[in-house]
Amino acid sequence: MSILITGGAGYIGSHTCVELLSAGYDIVVIDNYSNSCNESLERVKKISGKEFSYYECDIRNKEGLDKIFKEHNIEAVIHFAGLKAVGESCQKPLEYYDNNIGGTIALVEVMRNNGCKKMVFSSSATVYGEENQVPFIETMKTGTTTNPYGTTKLYIENILKDIYAADNEWSIVLLRYFNPVGAHISGLIGEAPSFPNNLMPYISQVAVGKREFLSVFGNNYPTPDGTGVRDYIHVVDLALGHVKAIDFALPRTGVEIFNLGTGNGTSVLGLVKAFEEATGVPVPYKIVEPRAGDVAYSYANAQKALDILGWKAERDVTKMCEDTWRWQKNNPNGYNS
Numbered sequence: 001m002s003i004l005i006t007g008g009a010g011y012i013g014s015h016t017c018v019e020l021l022s023a024g025y026d027i028v029v030i031d032n033y034s035n036s037c038n039e040s041l042e043r044v045k046k047i048s049g050k051e052f053s054y055y056e057c058d059i060r061n062k063e064g065l066d067k068i069f070k071e072h073n074i075e076a077v078i079h080f081a082g083l084k085a086v087g088e089s090c091q092k093p094l095e096y097y098d099n100n101i102g103g104t105i106a107l108v109e110v111m112r113n114n115g116c117k118k119m120v121f122s123s124s125a126t127v128y129g130e131e132n133q134v135p136f137i138e139t140m141k142t143g144t145t146t147n148p149y150g151t152t153k154l155y156i157e158n159i160l161k162d163i164y165a166a167d168n169e170w171s172i173v174l175l176r177y178f179n180p181v182g183a184h185i186s187g188l189i190g191e192a193p194s195f196p197n198n199l200m201p202y203i204s205q206v207a208v209g210k211r212e213f214l215s216v217f218g219n220n221y222p223t224p225d226g227t228g229v230r231d232y233i234h235v236v237d238l239a240l241g242h243v244k245a246i247d248f249a250l251p252r253t254g255v256e257i258f259n260l261g262t263g264n265g266t267s268v269l270g271l272v273k274a275f276e277e278a279t280g281v282p283v284p285y286k287i288v289e290p291r292a293g294d295v296a297y298s299y300a301n302a303q304k305a306l307d308i309l310g311w312k313a314e315r316d317v318t319k320m321c322e323d324t325w326r327w328q329k330n331n332p333n334g335y336n337s
Contacts, residue, residue, distance in 0.1 A: 002026040003246060004074045004116075006059055006107065007081030009036040011191040012122065012180055014044055015239040016078065018189070021048040023243050028072045029054035030065070031081065036192075039335040043188040059103035062110055069114040076118035076171075076250060077111060078242055079104065082152070085197035086126070089149035090292045100152035101159070108163060118171040120245045123157055125178045125231070125261070125298050126150030134265070135301040138176070138257045146295060157257075164255045171253045173245045177260040178231035178300055180238050182320040183327035190327030191235075192334030199268060200232075200320075204328035207281040214283055216268050218290030223297065227268035231261040231299035234315035234323070244309040261300025262313040271317070278321035 003020060007013045008029030013036075020027050021044070029041060033056060041054050053072065057064040059081045068074075082100040083089065089096045104121075111117065128136045129144030145151045157174050164170045181200040183190030191201050205211045219226035241260040248256070266274070272283050305311045315323075 001075035002028045002072050004068070004072070004077045005029045006077065006079045007031055007036075008054065009033060009038055009040050010080060011036075012235060012238060013080040014040040014189050015184060015235045016080075016242045017041070017044045017052075018047050018184060019236070019239040019243050020246070021050045021052070025246070027052045028068065028074065030057040030059070030068060032056065032058040037335050040189055040192070047184065047186055047188055059107045060099070062106045065107060065110040066113070069110060069116065074114065074116050076120070076246060077107070077116065078120045078122070078246060079107065080122045082122070084149060086147045086149050086294065087197065087291045089147050089152075093148035096148045096152050101155055104156050104159065108160075117167070117169050118249050119160070120173045120175060120242060120249055121156065121160060123174045123176045124150060124153045125176050125259070125300065127154045127157060127176060128298070130295055134297045134299050135263060136176075136259060136298070137301045138259055138304055147292065161255055164253075168253055170255075171249045172255045173249045174255065174257045175241065175245055175260050176257065177238055177241070178233055178298060180235045181232045182234040182236065182315065182323040184236065185323060185326075187326040187330040190324065190331065192331065199271060200324055203272060203275050203283050204324050206283050207275065207279065207325065208328050208332050210332065212284070214272065214285035215288045216285050217288055217294060219287045220290075221296040223267055225267050225269050228294055229265040229267045229297045229299065231264065232266050232271060232317060232320060233261050233313050234320050237313040237315050241305065241309070241311050244305075244311040248309055256308070258305045258309060259300040259302045260305060260311070260313075261302050263300055263302050265297060265299040266317055274317045275321040275325070278318045279325045281325070
């Protein structure tokens with residue numbers, strides 16, 4: 001029995017592959033490499049000392065997916081694959097709906113046709129929208145997303161809930177997580193997007209000299225320093241949450257939702273300061289116009305994950321910055337270094 005990881009060559013996917021292999025799972029990985037490369041998977045093999053199969057395949061390619069399901073005994077799927085940039089989604093909504101929603105529907109069809117009805121889905125705190133008060137709790141009403149990316153996550157959650165309502169043999173875990181940062185302690189894998197859209201890669205690229213300064217999108221939010229506050233979570237903690245989720249999903253049916261976050265908020269400028277203190281490297285920045293779709297506050301109540309999954313984020317912001325810097329120094333050009 002194997003776990004299929006969609007988008008497994010990506011940032012969160014590659015770290016989850018390491019932790020699944022460490023936990024004794026057999027894995028199969030697919031990725032279309034639109035914002036990743038297979039070098040990350042070769043490094044996963046080096047870190048883990050284990051072999052696994054991986055394929056270049058888009059989740060919208062039902063024939064390709066079906067072939068992989070036929071060749072491997074897939075027991076469950078961890079579904080990461082998707083476009084994920086908030087700003088870009090506001091500019092290219094059709095591409096996001098096609099890839100994220102259309103791709104998930106294709107994937108679930110192939111799963112059903114091959115008798116695989118267990119999924120852990122990579123959702124997002126963006127589904128909580130602007131009307132809920134922080135910290136976000138899983139029981140809060142959703143449906144007021146502020147950008148097309150978040151809307152795709154919300155729609156996919158609803159689709160998966162409807163699938164279970166129609167067929168109670170499914171086991172679905174929806175993981176709403178917040179802002180992954182950091183890297184594996186080895187410095188071999190980390191965040192290496194072709195087109196950075198998240199804060200920490202920009203900070204580290206400024207620190208390593210690839211960019212002149214960091215653009216801080218807005219400083220007039222109703223927060224202590226005017227910049228957006230987010231729940232930054234170490235990617236290894238997040239990966240371990242997926243292992244706990246698959247452990248939970250395999251022996252049961254139903255739909256469960258879990259926040260994966262630290263429960264603490266850090267502002268943009270707070271993260272810049274933490275990075276400078278952890279590394280001793282200055283990060284010059286400039287305030288620019290806010291981005292469409294961004295909210296002032298986003299952080300989690302993660303008590304449910306502790307109570308039911310036995311999971312808790314352990315690594316603090318200093319550790320996130322130290323591990324990010326080790327990865328960036330060792331790989332100034334990502335996996336092309």
